[in-house]
Amino acid sequence: MTATDVIEMPPFTLTSPTRTLADIALGSSFPDAVAVCDAALRLERTTIDAIACALGDSGRTHGRQQAQRVLAFADPRAANPGESLSRVVIDSLGFEAPQLQVPFDDRLGRIGVVDFWWERAGVIGELDGFQKYAKAEYLRGRTPSQVVVGEKHRERRLEALPVVRTVVRWVWRDALEPPRLHALLSTAGVTRR
Numbered sequence: 532m533t534a535t536d537v538i539e540m541p542p543f544t545l546t547s548p549t550r551t552l553a554d555i556a557l558g559s560s561f562p563d564a565v566a567v568c569d570a571a572l573r574l575e576r577t578t579i580d581a582i583a584c585a586l587g588d589s590g591r592t593h594g595r596q597q598a599q600r601v602l603a604f605a606d607p608r609a610a611n612p613g614e615s616l617s618r619v620v621i622d623s624l625g626f627e628a629p630q631l632q633v634p635f636d637d638r639l640g641r642i643g644v645v646d647f648w649w650e651r652a653g654v655i656g657e658l659d660g661f662q663k664y665a666k667a668e669y670l671r672g673r674t675p676s677q678v679v680v681g682e683k684h685r686e687r688r689l690e691a692l693p694v695v696r697t698v699v700r701w702v703w704r705d706a707l708e709p710p711r712l713h714a715l716l717s718t719a720g721v722t723r724r
Contacts, residue, residue: 536585549577553585556601557594564601566615572607579605608632613658614646617706621647624713627722629656635689642688645698652722653696655689660703696720 536550546554552571556564571577579602586598604622608631609615622628629647635655636642647656673681686698699719705711 536588549581549585552577552582553589553598556582556586556598557589557591561597561601562616562619564597565604565619566609566612568601568605569607569609569615570612572605573609575607606631610646611658611660613660613703613706616703617647617656617658617701617712620706620709620712621716624709624716625723626716627651627724629721635692635695637688637692639688642692643685645689649721650694652720653694654716654719654721655695655698656716656719656721657698657700658702658706659700 536547538545538547545551548571552568555567559567568582572579583602586595586602604619606618609618610632614631618629618631627649629649631647632644633648634641634644645655646658648654649656689695689698697719699715699721701712701715705715
């Protein structure tokens with residue numbers, strides 16, 4: 532460990548974000564390591580190159596292959612841990628990798644930014660969390676039923692676009708149980724690699 536790997540925050544001595552991410556990539560499960568790296572990259576706490584450098588300096592060999600796989604897979608466009616987990620499961624199920632955070636417009640203007648987009652299949656994927664129906668920061672003065680109606684309107688606009696065949700939605704439970712997500716994506720027509 533080098534001096535730049537250590538941060539003093541009395542009364543604690545901590546490893547730097549980059550060093551910590553290298554250690555997580557080396558020793559945590561692949562889904563957990565991807566979620567943490569996605570978040571750190573999205574928040575601009577470090578870079579892939581910096582983490583790769585820290586891996587090279589670590590001297591550890593155990594877990595190195597997974598760590599390199601984590602760095603190759605990490606993507607700052609994943610907006611939250613559920614999207615990171617979904618990406619890992621989608622990949623493990625053999626589906627084509629989606630584009631992330633893709634904006635869509637129609638003649639009325641911006642419809643919104645979707646979580647996942649499989650252009651070749653014409654499929655939009657959306658991970659639904661329950662927070663947007665309960666937390667004030669997501670409701671923004673609206674009732675949960677107004678949010679649901681707004682989502683239905685948004686989905687109709689998306690499905691009216693010539694390039695969109697369908698919108699498929701899932702929740703955390705579906706991502707945690709791969710056969711459920713497999714069934715949803717297969718039914719929607721997401722292409723396999």
